[in-house]
Amino acid sequence: MKITTAFLALILASSPVVAQDVRVGVFGLFHPRQLALRPLVGSALVVHVSGESLVLEESSGVNIADIRIGGEKVVLRVGSHILRGSKITVTGRNNGPADFNLAIAGKITRHYHGTLEVKPDSQALTAVVTMDLETAVASVVAAEGTVDTPPESLKALAVAVRSYFVAGKGRHRDFDFCDTTHCQFLRESPASSSAAAQAVDATRGLVLAYQSQTFAAMYTRSCSGRTLTPAEVGLPSAAYPYYSVDCTYCRQHPSSWQSRLSAEDDATLRRSNESSRLRLDRRLGWSAVPSNTFVMRKEGEDIVLRGVGQGHGIGLCQAGAKAMAEEGADFRGILAHYYPNTVVTKLGRAARLR
Ligand SMILES: [Zn+2]
Ligand SMILES: [Zn+2]
Numbered sequence: 255m256k257i258t259t260a261f262l263a264l265i266l267a268s269s270p271v272v273a274q275d276v277r278v279g280v281f282g283l284f285h286p287r288q289l290a291l292r293p294l295v296g297s298a299l300v301v302h303v304s305g306e307s308l309v310l311e312e313s314s315g316v317n318i319a320d321i322r323i324g325g326e327k328v329v330l331r332v333g334s335h336i337l338r339g340s341k342i343t344v345t346g347r348n349n350g351p352a353d354f355n356l357a358i359a360g361k362i363t364r365h366y367h368g369t370l371e372v373k374p375d376s377q378a379l380t381a382v383v384t385m386d387l388e389t390a391v392a393s394v395v396a397a398e399g400t401v402d403t404p405p406e407s408l409k410a411l412a413v414a415v416r417s418y419f420v421a422g423k424g425r426h427r428d429f430d431f432c433d434t435t436h437c438q439f440l441r442e443s444p445a446s447s448s449a450a451a452q453a454v455d456a457t458r459g460l461v462l463a464y465q466s467q468t469f470a471a472m473y474t475r476s477c478s479g480r481t482l483t484p485a486e487v488g489l490p491s492a493a494y495p496y497y498s499v500d501c502t503y504c505r506q507h508p509s510s511w512q513s514r515l516s517a518e519d520d521a522t523l524r525r526s527n528e529s530s531r532l533r534l535d536r537r538l539g540w541s542a543v544p545s546n547t548f549v550m551r552k553e554g555e556d557i558v559l560r561g562v563g564q565g566h567g568i569g570l571c572q573a574g575a576k577a578m579a580e581e582g583a584d585f586r587g588i589l590a591h592y593y594p595n596t597v598v599t600k601l602g603r604a605a606r607l608r
Contacts, residue, residue, distance in 0.1 A: 274601075276390040276419050278383050278440060279429040280366070285378040286358045291319040291344065294353040294365065298346065301330060304339035308332050309347075323374045344370040356381065365442045375428065382429045389443050390431075391416045392454040396444035398572065399453075407575040408453035409585035413598060414471040414570050417461040420601065421493065422470030435540075457585065459601040462494075462593055468601070469494040471593065474565030476573035478547035479505030481592065484568060487528040487546045496568055497594045503577035508562040511544045520557040525550070528566050569593065 281289075291310070293299040298311040301319055310317050310332065320331040321342060330337045346352030346369075354370065357363035368385035385393075394415045399408050418438060423430040431437035444450045461468045469492065474481070483496045515523065515534075523543060524530045531543045548561025570592040578588050586598055 274387040274420065275368075275384050276387055276423075276431065277429040278385065278390060279426055279432045280356065280364070280381050280383050280440075281358060281362065282380070282432050283434055284358050284361055286381070287323045287378060288359065289321040289372065289379060289381060290355075290357040290359060291321060291370070292317055292355045292357075294355065297353045299352050299354055300345050300347060300349075301332070302343040302345070303328070303330050303337040303341075306337055308335060308337070321372055321379065323377070323379050326374060328372055328374055328379065341371055341373040344372075351385070356383075367443050373428070380428055385443075387416065387419055388454055388458060390419055390438075390440065392451050393440045393443045394438045395454055396448060396450035397439045397441040399450050401449075403449070403576055404579035405449060405453055405456075406579035406583060406585045407572070407588060408449060409457045410570060410575050410579075410588040410592075411473065411572065412450075412454045412457045413460050413462060413585065413589060414473050414593075416457070416459075416601070417468050417471040420461055421468040460598050461601050462589060462596045463599045464494040464593075464596045467493055468599075469596075472496070472566065472569035473592075474545075474563070474567050474569060474571055476509040476545075476562075476564045477501050477504045477567045477571040478545070478562045479508065481569065481571055482526075482546060482567040484528075487526050487531075487566060487568070488524075489528050489566075489568075494593070494596065499592060499594065501571045501574035503574045504563065504571060507573075509564055509573065511541070511548075511559075511561050511564075513542055513544070513559045513561075514553075515542065515557045515559065517555060517557060520550070531566075 293310050293312060295312050298309055301308045301310060310319055316333055322329045327338045327340060328342050330342055351368045353367050355363055355365050366383045367389050368383045371382045373380050391412055395408055395412050398411060425431055425437050433440040462471050479501055481499050481501060483498055484492055519534060522530060523534050526546045528546060531546060535542050545561050545563035545565060546567050547563050548559045551558050575588045589598060
């Protein structure tokens with residue numbers, strides 16, 4: 255049977271949206287050599303190592319696994335059992351996602367909903383949580399939002415984050431995204447009653463598309479009163495060109511900063527260049543050069559930077575979006591302002607047209 259284009263379009267338009275998973279590398283900043291894994295109360299975890307499996311369950315008393323790096327292997331210790339393998343996989347009883355706590359003793363504990371894989375990579379463990387797209391979006395919106403962020407700006411952020419996850423995969427070798435601002439700042443999945451979870455639910459499956467393609471939407475904490483394009487900060491052009499748009503709130507309430515750099519550090523910084531800004535910030539901390547809009551002045555041996563905004567300054571401005579929402583804009587209006595010439599569309603529709 256010959257399938258005509260019109261018939262194909264009909265099939266595509268009526269097919270259901272397929273659930274998407276996101277693979278997030280977690281705790282990479284800590285270069286962990288040891289991790290502790292626990293099921294949440296009422297849930298069981300199945301830990302698979304080299305063809306063997308163990309069950310962790312709060313009620314059985316066997317409820318904590320110690321995971322360490324042992325040369326080229328991962329070493330799993332549960333009570334008196336010790337298993338070694340090239341990787342450890344953790345699932346629920348049905349092989350699907352489960353609720354678990356992952357911790358680095360004395361440093362961090364986080365609750366995740368998904369499946370977990372742990373592998374050795376040079377001197378540290380790589381932990382990858384595979385989670386449902388909507389869980390990942392909610393975990394970022396919860397990390398980025400504050401208690402006073404209005405629902406419509408949380409919804410706008412949710413659509414931007416979802417678009418980023420759908421279209422921006424492949425940023426790391428062993429997983430799609432890390433949990434830092436390099437990719438997306440991702441913490442725990444929020445409670446379903448939280449404002450972040452509700453904003454994600456209200457925009458479920460919605461993404462931004464430009465010329466019928468979903469793109470990895472960038473956003474920034476605040477801007478200089480107008481947003482920047484990737485070209486202005488030396489980044490390669492993206493699937494979406496971005497536009498420099500006016501941001502009334504930041505123009506009227508600039509988020510000013512000042513920083514002092516040694517002449518040596520300054521030598522590596524080029525004005526309005528995102529790559530050199532990030533290089534310096536990774537070494538000196540995020541307050542060294544908070545944004546791409548600044549002036550430099552020599553003071554004695556040092557260079558003093560005075561600037562406005564937080565982040566790269568491209569795409570949706572979170573401070574401006576919050577102000578727009580407070581003045582009555584809905585999430586579609588906010589997205590239309592910061593991402594001109596785009597449409598908000600259902601995930602399946604845009605993704606299939608890629
Ligand atoms: Zn990353
Ligand atoms: Zn702004």
